[in-house]
Amino acid sequence: MNEKDESPAPPPDSAAPEGPLHRVEPPASTPAEFERRQFLTKVSVALTVLGGATISVPGVGFVIAPLFRATPREWRSVGKIDAFKVGETVNVEFIDGSPLPWAGVTAKSAAWLRRVSDTEFIAFSVNCTHLGCPVRWMAEARLFMCPCHGGVYYADGSVAAGPPPRPLTQYAVRVNDGEVQIRTAPIPLG
Numbered sequence: 001m002n003e004k005d006e007s008p009a010p011p012p013d014s015a016a017p018e019g020p021l022h023r024v025e026p027p028a029s030t031p032a033e034f035e036r037r038q039f040l041t042k043v044s045v046a047l048t049v050l051g052g053a054t055i056s057v058p059g060v061g062f063v064i065a066p067l068f069r070a071t072p073r074e075w076r077s078v079g080k081i082d083a084f085k086v087g088e089t090v091n092v093e094f095i096d097g098s099p100l101p102w103a104g105v106t107a108k109s110a111a112w113l114r115r116v117s118d119t120e121f122i123a124f125s126v127n128c129t130h131l132g133c134p135v136r137w138m139a140e141a142r143l144f145m146c147p148c149h150g151g152v153y154y155a156d157g158s159v160a161a162g163p164p165p166r167p168l169t170q171y172a173v174r175v176n177d178g179e180v181q182i183r184t185a186p187i188p189l190g
Helices: 031-068
Strands: 075-080 089-095 108-115 121-125 136-138 143-145 152-154 159-161 173-176 179-183
Touching: 075 089, 108 179, 121 173
Parallel strands: none
Antiparallel strands: 075 179, 089 108, 108 121, 136 143, 143 152, 152 159, 173 179
């Protein structure tokens, strides 16, 4: 071998103790210390469980509460009966049946309202049954058109073309004391 390739062995470490390494054993626990450790372990576990429950209860409540809450369906006035012409379809706005205090402008809902006769009205949701985009009434074509994915509905709300899986959702409509009223309901989508 070449002497240049061999590296000299490192000098022995003078700080290392000679002989086998000795392990220092902790003193044996007394029964009182053992009971104290068990008690503190149990208290720590209990506090952790309590803290976890305290944090998770609101989240679980948020998920489960809607299952037990009844959906309010209220009659909302959208105008006087004389404000609507027979055969005409107009967009009307009303406050949702379950507005939350912080809902603001999102508490407003809308419908396409058509006066069929002197006392009969029909109302359709403005939301497409495909993904909920707002549909437009095209009076010249007598069609509801969804601009998002090309959904088309006939004047009676049935599907004419495109991806919508079912007809436009209809609202219940009544005339009460000269007012046209729509019964609010959740909007089913997809």
